[in-house]
Each structure stands twice: as C-alpha cells, then as structure tokens.
Amino acid sequence: MSYEGEVVVITGGASGFGLGLADECAQRGMRVVVLDRDGARAEREAGALGAAHGIATFSMAVDVAVDDQVRQAAQEVAERFERVDVLVSNVGVQLFGEVERFTDAEWQWMLDVNVVGAARTVRAFLPYLRRADRPRLAFTTSSSVLSPASRLGAYQATKFAVWGLAETLRLELAGEVAVSVIFPSGMTSRHLESSTEAQPEHVRRVIGQPEDFEQMMASNPDMTTALLTPEEAAQRAVEAILAGEPYVVTHGDLVGAVSTRADALRRAAEAARTG
Numbered sequence: 001m002s003y004e005g006e007v008v009v010i011t012g013g014a015s016g017f018g019l020g021l022a023d024e025c026a027q028r029g030m031r032v033v034v035l036d037r038d039g040a041r042a043e044r045e046a047g048a049l050g051a052a053h054g055i056a057t058f059s060m061a062v063d064v065a066v067d068d069q070v071r072q073a074a075q076e077v078a079e080r081f082e083r084v085d086v087l088v089s090n091v092g093v094q095l096f097g098e099v100e101r102f103t104d105a106e107w108q109w110m111l112d113v114n115v116v117g118a119a120r121t122v123r124a125f126l127p128y129l130r131r132a133d134r135p136r137l138a139f140t141t142s143s144s145v146l147s148p149a150s151r152l153g154a155y156q157a158t159k160f161a162v163w164g165l166a167e168t169l170r171l172e173l174a175g176e177v178a179v180s181v182i183f184p185s186g187m188t189s190r191h192l193e194s195s196t197e198a199q200p201e202h203v204r205r206v207i208g209q210p211e212d213f214e215q216m217m218a219s220n221p222d223m224t225t226a227l228l229t230p231e232e233a234a235q236r237a238v239e240a241i242l243a244g245e246p247y248v249v250t251h252g253d254l255v256g257a258v259s260t261r262a263d264a265l266r267r268a269a270e271a272a273r274t275g
C-alpha cells in the first residue's frame, strides 16, 4: 500500500519512539509534522528528515498540557497541509514511586500530560483528520498495562486511562477513523531524561531512585530485559499503525502475560454466568 503524500502528525515526535515513527513515515514518502515541547529538537529532527527523505516537514514547540498551544498547532498544520491522515498521540511522562507516596500535585501532572494531553490532542486535530480519505488515530500506551510492575503506579494508571480513551474513541468514531493502541515495551530512549526536563517546578524531584528500578524488576519476573532501540520498535509498529490495526505490540515478550490475564478474566466471567 502506498502512503506517499499522506500527512502524519506525531506528538513527542522529536525523540525516541515518536521520532522513529516519523522516520519510518518519511521513508514511505509521507509528509511529517513533529510536535514536541522541545521545539529546538523538533525543528532539528524534522529538518533532518526532510533533507534525508525529500519530504515536506513541519515542526512546532507544543506542550500537550497547554490547550492553546495544541489548538494553535492544529490550525497551523491545517493551513499548511489542509488535512491530517494519521495522528499519533505519543507523549508520555514517567515518575516512579510507591503509590502511597505520590502527592496530589504529582498525580495531577501525570494525568494532565499523559491523559488529558492525549484527549486535548484528539479534540484539536479531529476536524482535520475527518477531512482525510482514510484517517487513522494511534495512542502510545505501554506494555506495562498488559504486564504491570510495582513503583509504576501513577504511570500505569495514566496508560490504562489512555487505553480506555482509545477504546471509547474507537466506538465513537466507528466507520470514520481507525483507532490503534500501541503497547511498546522497554526501549533505549531518552524517556527519563525528557521526563525530567518536562517536570514543572512544583513537582520537581528525581524521576526514579535505584531502589524503584530494583523493585520494579523484582515485582515482574516477565519484564523484558531485551530492550529495543526506539527505531527498532518503530520499525516493528509502523505498518500496523498505518493499516489502522486495533492493537500494536512491538516486543515479543507479552504473550504469556496477555494469555494469563485473558484466562483469569474468562474464568471470572464464566463463574458469574454459572452463578
């Protein structure tokens, strides 16, 4: 299938998995829009993609926590390209810790960026997605919602919420926009660094202590130790996203966790049926 000339918009597209997806789309002749709170990095990376692949690109400094910036970006993209074929809501920030120690301000930051940020992005771009012949909308969640670990409580709660948002949109936009949920596992990205950079002053603290990482790994023996580069993960995900597949898994380590949960849920549902 040819995607040449289609317009893809990626939030958090200046680094890691988002940038890997941007590159995969550029290789397919798509026009690429990189939105990121790090505007200088977004401009540099979008320019490099344009030069390497001979495609039109656009970048903008956008914090998905700021509604005006998201709406402004949607308008500017529409003025430039008229429509959006693929929107990837990819931003996610991380903060480790025991659930009982998270403050309200930390919860509010994580929820505002990861969950409301995704909803804001969809709200702003949906009118332009609807102009495309075959619109697709994708959300980056995390393998940790399929195979959770301790010390990731706030992050996992936000990623479950994004999954719920995506499932609802799939129903509300049925027949109009294809909706994908992406579940990446561990990647060698700048995630901890960029989450630190994104922290507002009032919630500033170390993103994770060594003990958090130890507890996280110890709590989930199935957690992957075979990290992929973000480029490898993007390469594995891109065709399923462009095809509008409902679920996109990047790493091969989740079959056991998915099956165990599905079996347990089936047993619970059957127990309710049989009384």
Ligand SMILES: NC(=O)c1ccc[n+]([C@@H]2O[C@H](COP(=O)([O-])OP(=O)(O)OC[C@H]3O[C@@H](n4cnc5c(N)ncnc54)[C@H](O)[C@@H]3O)[C@@H](O)[C@H]2O)c1
Pocket: 011, 012, 013, 014, 015, 016, 017, 018, 035, 036, 037, 038, 062, 063, 064, 065, 090, 091, 092, 093, 113, 140, 141, 142, 143, 183, 184, 185, 186, 187, 188, 189, 190, 191, 192, 193, 194, 195, 198, 230
């Ligand atoms: N790295 C992993 O192991 C891993 C695993 C599973 C899921 N994920 C998810 O993948 C997605 C991409 O993360 P990554 O690992 O590529 O990290 P990354 O740090 O390489 O890229 C994230 C980008 O998002 C940008 N960003 C952060 N806050 C923003 C905001 N408020 N508004 C706009 N842009 C913002 C950052 O500047 C950065 O460029 C995230 O949703 C993350 O939760 C990552």
